Amino acid sequence: MSGWICSGGIFDYDKRKINIIELQEQVQAPDFWDDPDKAKQVMRRLDSEKSLVESWDELNELRSSIQVYQQFQQEGEDVADEINKEAVQFRKKLKVLELKNMLTGDDDHRDAIVTFNPGAGGTESQDWAQMLFRMYSRWAEQNNYTVSIIELQHGDVAGIKSATLEINGPNAYGYLKAESGVHRLVRISPFDSNSRRHTSFCSVFVSPLIDDTIEIDISESDVELQRFHASGAGGQNVNKVETGVRLIWEGILSDGTSERVVAECQQERSQMQNREKAMIMLKSKIYELEKNIKEREMQKLQDSKSKIEWGSQIRSYVFHPYNMIKDHRTEFETSDVDGVMDGDLNEFIKSFLMAQAGQEI
Numbered sequence: 001m002s003g004w005i006c007s008g009g010i011f012d013y014d015k016r017k018i019n020i021i022e023l024q025e026q027v028q029a030p031d032f033w034d035d036p037d038k039a040k041q042v043m044r045r046l047d048s049e050k051s052l053v054e055s056w057d058e059l060n061e062l063r064s065s066i067q068v069y070q071q072f073q074q075e076g077e078d079v080a081d082e083i084n085k086e087a088v089q090f091r092k093k094l095k096v097l098e099l100k101n102m103l104t105g106d107d108d109h110r111d112a113i114v115t116f117n118p119g120a121g122g123t124e125s126q127d128w129a130q131m132l133f134r135m136y137s138r139w140a141e142q143n144n145y146t147v148s149i150i151e152l153q154h155g156d157v158a159g160i161k162s163a164t165l166e167i168n169g170p171n172a173y174g175y176l177k178a179e180s181g182v183h184r185l186v187r188i189s190p191f192d193s194n195s196r197r198h199t200s201f202c203s204v205f206v207s208p209l210i211d212d213t214i215e216i217d218i219s220e221s222d223v224e225l226q227r228f229h230a231s232g233a234g235g236q237n238v239n240k241v242e243t244g245v246r247l248i249w250e251g252i253l254s255d256g257t258s259e260r261v262v263a264e265c266q267q268e269r270s271q272m273q274n275r276e277k278a279m280i281m282l283k284s285k286i287y288e289l290e291k292n293i294k295e296r297e298m299q300k301l302q303d304s305k306s307k308i309e310w311g312s313q314i315r316s317y318v319f320h321p322y323n324m325i326k327d328h329r330t331e332f333e334t335s336d337v338d339g340v341m342d343g344d345l346n347e348f349i350k351s352f353l354m355a356q357a358g359q360e361i
Contacts, residue, residue: 013056020049040211044109051170055097062090099346100171102353107291108174110208113150113284114165119182119201126159128185128200131341133163136179136204138343145169150281151244151264158191164264164281166209173208178352179345180206181314188320197320201313207288209280216283223282224248227271245274247282255293261285315348317341330355 023046026032033039066086069079103109116133118125140147146168153161167176182203189198210216227242244266253259263282265274317337318324325340325348326333332351334340340348 013053016049016053016056020046020053023049047170048103048109052097052100055093055100059090059093059097062086062093066090095346095350099175099350099353102350102357103171103174104357105174105177107208108171108177110173110210111166111168112173112176113207113209113281114167114176114179115205115207115285116160116163116165117203117205118159118161119203121198121200123155123157123159123191124189124198125200125202126155126157126161127191128159128183129161129163129202130155130159131185132183132202132204133160133165135341135343135345136165136167136176139345140165140167140169140172140343142343143169143175143346145172148267150267150277152266162264168209173206175349175353176206177208178349179204179314184313184316186316186318186320205285205288207284210284210287214287216287218249218283218286219251222249222251224250225275228266243269243271243274245271245278247275247278249282249286253286253293254290259286259289261289327351 023042026042027039027046032042066083069083069086072079073083114136116129118129137147148166148168150164150166152163155161182201185200185202186197187200188195192198224247226246226248228244228246229242244264246262246264249259249261251259261282263278263285265278265281268274268277314329315325315327317340318326319337323335323337324333325335325337327348330348330351332348334347336344
C-alpha cells in the first residue's frame with residue numbers, strides 16, 4: 001500500500017491535483033468553447049482526473065478510519081468486526097482505483113460496442129454466444145453501466161446467431177477492450193443425448209463508440225444497405241415494417257488488407273434512426289480495426305520485451321472434466337466458473353491491463 005500513499009509513487013496524487021487546477025483554468029477561459037472538439041477532450045480529461053482523485057480521497061478516509069479503530073483496539077475495545085468491515089471496503093475500493101489508474105489509452109474513456117459472433121457448430125456455439133452475452137450484460141450491471149441491445153438474432157433452436165451490445169459509462173471501452181478475441185468453451189453438451197464433451201467458439205469484438213471528435217471517411221458507394229423486420233425488446237413483438245437496418249462495408253484498410261465490416265441496428269423505432277445508429281457502429285468498428293493495425297506495428301517493436309502471446313484465442317472456459325477458466329495472454333486463471341459466468345470479470349481485466357502496462361514500460 002505504501003506505493004500508493006507516496007506522492008511520487010504509482011498514483012501520484014499531487015500531480016493529479018495540479019492537473020485538475022490546470023484543466024479548470026482552461027475551462028474557465030472565455031474562448032474555451034470556440035473549439036468544441038478540443039473542449040470536449042479537455043472536459044473528459046478533467047472528469048477522469050477528478051474521478052481518480054475522488055476515489056483516492058475515499059480510500060484515504062477509509063485508511064484513516066481503520067487506523068482509529070486500531071487505536072481503540074489497542075486500548076482494549078472490541079472493534080474487530082468494524083475493522084474487518086472497513087478493511088473489506090478498503091480492498092474493494094483499492095482494486096477499483098488500481099483499474100482506473102491503468103486506463104491511459106486515448107479511447108479508454110469512451111463507451112463500448114460489443115459484438116458476438118458464434119463460430120461453426122450450430123446450436124452449440126450459438127448457446128455459448130448467449131452465455132457470453134449474459135456474462136457481459138451482468139458485468140456491466142454490476143459495475144453500474146447502462147446496457148442497450150442494439151441487435152439480436154436468436155438461434156433456430158437455442159442461443160443467438162449474432163448480437164451487439166452498447167455499454168455506456170465511464171471507461172467502458174478501457175475495461176472491455178481486454179475481452180476482444182475468441183472465447184473457447186469445453187463442456188458436456190446439454191444438446192447431446194449421448195452426453196459427450198463438446199468444444200465451442202465465439203468471437204467477441206469490442207470497439208470504442210466514436211463521436212464527432214473522430215472522423216472516419218467512408219465512401220457511400222462502398223456501403224451496402226439492407227433492410228429487415230426488426231424485433232422489439234428481448235426479441236419479442238416482431239414489427240410489420242422493415243425498420244431494422246444492416247450496413248455492409250467492403251474496403252481496404254491502411255495496411256492494404258481488404259475487410260468486410262457489418263453493423264446492424266434494430267433498436268430505434270424508425271428506419272432512419274436505425275440507419276444513423278448503424279453508421280456510427282460501422283465507423284466505430286472500422287476505427288477499431290485501424291487501431292489494431294497500429295498496435296500490431298508497435299507490437300513488432302516491443303516483441304523483444306514481451307513474453308505474452310497476444311493470439312486471437314484469448315481465453316478457455318472448461319466446465320468438464322474440471323472447472324477452470326484461463327486467459328492465455330496473461331496466464332491468469334480461476335476455478336470460480338459460476339462467478340465468472342455471472343459477470344465477475346474484473347480480475348481478468350486487471351491482469352490484462354497490468355500486462356499491457358508492463359509492455360509499454
